[in-house]
Amino acid sequence: MYIRTPEKLFLCNICSYKTADKSNVVRHMRTHTGEKPHACEFCDLKFSQKSNLIQHTNTHTGKKPYCCEQCDYKCTVKHNLICHMRIHTGEKPYSCENCDFKCAQISTLKYHMLSHRSEKPYSCKSCDYKCLQISDLRKHTRRHTGEKPYFCEQCDYTCSRKYSLNRHMRIHTGEKPYSCELCDFRCSNSTSLKTHMMTHTGVNPFSCQYCDYKCKKTSDLIIHVRTHTGEKPYSCEYCGYKSARGNLKIHMRTHTRKKSNLRKLVSKTPHENSHS
Structure with missing residues (x-):
């Protein structure tokens, strides 16, 4: 009482x-x-x-009464909106007492604190991977098993992590919660925002070991290095064509045109063929 x-x-x-x-x-x-x-x-x-x-x-x-004023994000719980707003404001109220790490959510801080522990009690049976949490071990194990328990209800996309599915869904919803503080640029993931910010700073952090080439993205560097190594990892399943870039769609059109022309030829009536 x-x-x-x-x-x-x-x-x-x-x-x-x-x-x-x-x-x-x-x-x-x-x-x-x-x-x-x-x-x-x-x-x-x-x-x-x-x-x-x-x-x-x-x-x-399914009611989502809490709405973000800066993007299309909606949620059922007010706390989730507060956490979401930190994406726009950049606020990171939680800090590590052992290092300079700061973050927007308490759950992220708790996970980070595990990195200061030297012991990693969970280990993979298929490789040397060790981790601090069993949830991380489950995610890692899917690399070996190929399991993809998360799937999109609007297309055939499947993935091994819930985070990847959430990021993929923004393709369908058009949600772009990450915004540049220097211009009107908006995007659906933090990686794209970091890459965009380099257009303002002029920083090219990735450099080629063979020449003076520098760039903003690791993917661009990988493609560039192939001009030195000659590597062509992308190959056509119908002919011997190979490419250093993942642009097989353009090449594949040469095969689809041939098939289309062949179908047109076969579909001609005997009368048409006799006059050709």
Whole structure:
């Protein structure tokens, strides 16, 4: 129970909590009693506060009342919107006490803190990989098994990580939550934003070991190096054509045109063939 003082304060008789609002102390007491009077009508979950029930119910109804004013992002929980806004503001309120690392979410900080532990208790049975969390081991194991449990409901895309699926879905939704603070550029992933920012700074961090060529993306460097090594990893399945770039689609048109012409020739009637 709680106690009311002459100063019109409500005190918790279990801990040092105090408030001037009776409803606040009633809600607080549930943290000690475990009482959860608010039940979901769609599932078996119960909550100690009505506000938590409302947010949970949104996950069943699909209602997303919280909207970002800078992009099309919507969510069911206010906390998720607060975290999302940090993408636009760049705010990183959580910092590591052991190094200079800062981040936008407490979950990211907790994961980072594991990097300061020397012990890596989880190891892969197929290679020398070791990690700090079993969830990371599961993700790694999919590289060996080829398992892709996450799939897009709008196309045939499948992947091994939920993050990759979330990033892929922006292709369909058109969502571009990452924005440049120096111009109007917007994009769907942080990697593209980092690459774009180099257009403002003029930095070309990737350099060729054979010549003076420098560039902003590792993918461009890989393609360039093939001009020195002669490597052509992309090959046509119909002929001996090979390419250093992944531009086989242009080459493949030469085969589709041949097939199309052949189908037209075969589809001609005997009468047409006799006059040709």
